[in-house]
Amino acid sequence: MAPHAEERVGSATEGGVAATPPKDLFVVDSPNVKYTDDAITTKYTYRTTAVTKDASGKYVAAPKETLYDFKVDRKIPKLGVMLVGLGGNNGTTVTAGIIANRRGLVWDTKEGKRAANYYGSVIMGSTTKLGIDSETSEDINIPFHDLMPMVHPNDLVIGGWDISSMNLADAMDRAKVLEPSLKALVRKEMATITPLPSIYYPDFIAANQEERADNLIPGNKASMAHVEQIRKDIKDFKAANNLDKVIVQWTANTERFSDVTEGVHDTAENLLKAIEAGHEEVSPSTVFAVACILDKVPFINGSPQNTFVPGAIKLAEQHGAFIGGDDFKSGQTKMKSALVEFLINAGIKLTSIASYNHLGNNDGMNLSSQKQFRSKEISKSNVVDDMVAANTVLYAKDEHPDHTVVIKYMPAVGDNKRALDEYYAEIFLGGHQTISIFNVCEDSLLASPLIIDLVLVAEMMTRIQWKVHGAESADDKYAGFHSVLSVLSYMLKAPLTPPGTPVINALAKQRAAITNIFRACVGLEPESDMTLEHKLF
Numbered sequence: 001m002a003p004h005a006e007e008r009v010g011s012a013t014e015g016g017v018a019a020t021p022p023k024d025l026f027v028v029d030s031p032n033v034k035y036t037d038d039a040i041t042t043k044y045t046y047r048t049t050a051v052t053k054d055a056s057g058k059y060v061a062a063p064k065e066t067l068y069d070f071k072v073d074r075k076i077p078k079l080g081v082m083l084v085g086l087g088g089n090n091g092t093t094v095t096a097g098i099i100a101n102r103r104g105l106v107w108d109t110k111e112g113k114r115a116a117n118y119y120g121s122v123i124m125g126s127t128t129k130l131g132i133d134s135e136t137s138e139d140i141n142i143p144f145h146d147l148m149p150m151v152h153p154n155d156l157v158i159g160g161w162d163i164s165s166m167n168l169a170d171a172m173d174r175a176k177v178l179e180p181s182l183k184a185l186v187r188k189e190m191a192t193i194t195p196l197p198s199i200y201y202p203d204f205i206a207a208n209q210e211e212r213a214d215n216l217i218p219g220n221k222a223s224m225a226h227v228e229q230i231r232k233d234i235k236d237f238k239a240a241n242n243l244d245k246v247i248v249q250w251t252a253n254t255e256r257f258s259d260v261t262e263g264v265h266d267t268a269e270n271l272l273k274a275i276e277a278g279h280e281e282v283s284p285s286t287v288f289a290v291a292c293i294l295d296k297v298p299f300i301n302g303s304p305q306n307t308f309v310p311g312a313i314k315l316a317e318q319h320g321a322f323i324g325g326d327d328f329k330s331g332q333t334k335m336k337s338a339l340v341e342f343l344i345n346a347g348i349k350l351t352s353i354a355s356y357n358h359l360g361n362n363d364g365m366n367l368s369s370q371k372q373f374r375s376k377e378i379s380k381s382n383v384v385d386d387m388v389a390a391n392t393v394l395y396a397k398d399e400h401p402d403h404t405v406v407i408k409y410m411p412a413v414g415d416n417k418r419a420l421d422e423y424y425a426e427i428f429l430g431g432h433q434t435i436s437i438f439n440v441c442e443d444s445l446l447a448s449p450l451i452i453d454l455v456l457v458a459e460m461m462t463r464i465q466w467k468v469h470g471a472e473s474a475d476d477k478y479a480g481f482h483s484v485l486s487v488l489s490y491m492l493k494a495p496l497t498p499p500g501t502p503v504i505n506a507l508a509k510q511r512a513a514i515t516n517i518f519r520a521c522v523g524l525e526p527e528s529d530m531t532l533e534h535k536l537f
């Protein structure tokens, strides 16, 4: 294949035609839902509770209903994914994983045979409750992926960029993530994939990354030439693979935070001017984001740096482009966001979290540099804020648990990060509860399914439109969701939300948001665990 060719790792059919849409698993029988070959349209009543205070200061809670029209495009596109950092541990692992699943590979391990799967993907590996069997009253659960007409990851076409020129077979070896027997089965296909050259501004990542930077687009600071090259790369990839759409994800190294400066990062216009002027405080990830936004290519940031400076968010809003981030929530922090929600919602007063881990992969080496670690420390620390703030019984205003994050680089353990956490809490009558966790996270095998989920959900969001039912507005047309896809929060440590809206880190709430938004789009009520049918009889 030509140099820098991208391997079509997905098409279940030849000739560039996406796989035939799967047979629908269910149909919603409701006067509020209409099906055509092209779309599902629903009339949905969104029920919330509006709270005000009366003169005496008492809360007044008033049920509120908003009627929405949703429209879902049922045509499943031929989708390409371009990863920034394609040659890294995550990039090689997710690529090999999709090849293995597409081909239904089985390989030998010391524990016996293993078959390709999508474990760890909430979309591909979990189920959601459709409803209750009318005869047996038992829950009917369906694969989450079947809730909406989503792309299948086996059909994804993968490409991308890396500052390292290593082809993906050699990079897979460098990553030291996958079993040799599996690597042998995918090596040939992986060897045909060589990352496109990328932009490299040395000050933004650790100096120890320089030795692998041999695959560069000329120029060591932001420029419109870089923006235009990235836009061209995406267009070329889309054409070469006969794609309907492309989504770009950053799974390259963690950058230091950009020092957000008025007149540079604050508005869309200033950000574009700063790039034009070669401003040294505009990061590679922000340049990638701008390039994607200008062509309405969804861009997702899987790392913790502040890629989405205010000007980038405003640019996305101006262009109606989708962005999402930050920082995959894969192991230690995912556990934290579930455990803290359980403890605090159980009325147990968490007073300290010691969150240590050591890892030995290249990510860990990059994070051994203080500025890059600081980006990660922020994303790993803020994940409890919403849960603490919501419980005013346990915590006074601005009171929060002590929280320490430590990351150490220990080459010997490679990608198999060791996370050691201690959760210390006050319980009844002066007692204490100490929860100590030793959690070995094979980081790339945990993150790769999230890369897939982020792609599937972000792409699905591009096919969902809404309007207020019976809107009197002149442009009574459907619109897309807000540019900042906060619905992706479940997969992310530091969820990006539309400016001025709350950040939700609690894992169960985040999953419920995806589930219930998708249920609304097909005309179903939110999942309720009331199960009154099992209580009122």
Ligand SMILES: NC(=O)c1ccc[n+]([C@@H]2O[C@H](COP(=O)([O-])OP(=O)(O)OC[C@H]3O[C@@H](n4cnc5c(N)ncnc54)[C@H](O)[C@@H]3O)[C@@H](O)[C@H]2O)c1
Pocket (backbone or CB within 6 Å): 084, 085, 086, 087, 088, 089, 090, 091, 161, 162, 163, 164, 198, 199, 200, 201, 205, 212, 250, 251, 252, 253, 254, 255, 284, 302, 303, 304, 327, 328, 329, 330, 331, 361, 362, 363, 366, 442, 443, 444, 446, 447
């Ligand atoms: N569990 C996880 O693995 C996990 C969880 C959360 C976040 N992350 C983040 O995901 C990112 C990738 O993790 P990884 O383990 O794959 O790291 P990695 O170091 O193995 O891979 C990163 C890749 O990015 C490349 N790169 C660096 N700068 C680039 C640029 N400007 N353009 C293109 N490529 C560039 C590097 O050459 C490398 O191949 C890191 O930022 C990490 O913090 C990982």
Ligand SMILES: O=P([O-])([O-])O[C@@H]1[C@@H](O)[C@H](O)[C@@H](O)[C@H](O)[C@@H]1O
Pocket (backbone or CB within 6 Å): 328, 329, 330, 331, 332, 333, 334, 357, 359, 363, 364, 367, 376, 380, 407, 417, 419, 441, 443, 493
């Ligand atoms: O497991 P998790 O906290 O979700 O996330 C991981 C961190 O624990 C690890 O230190 C870091 O190197 C990885 O990039 C990732 O961020």
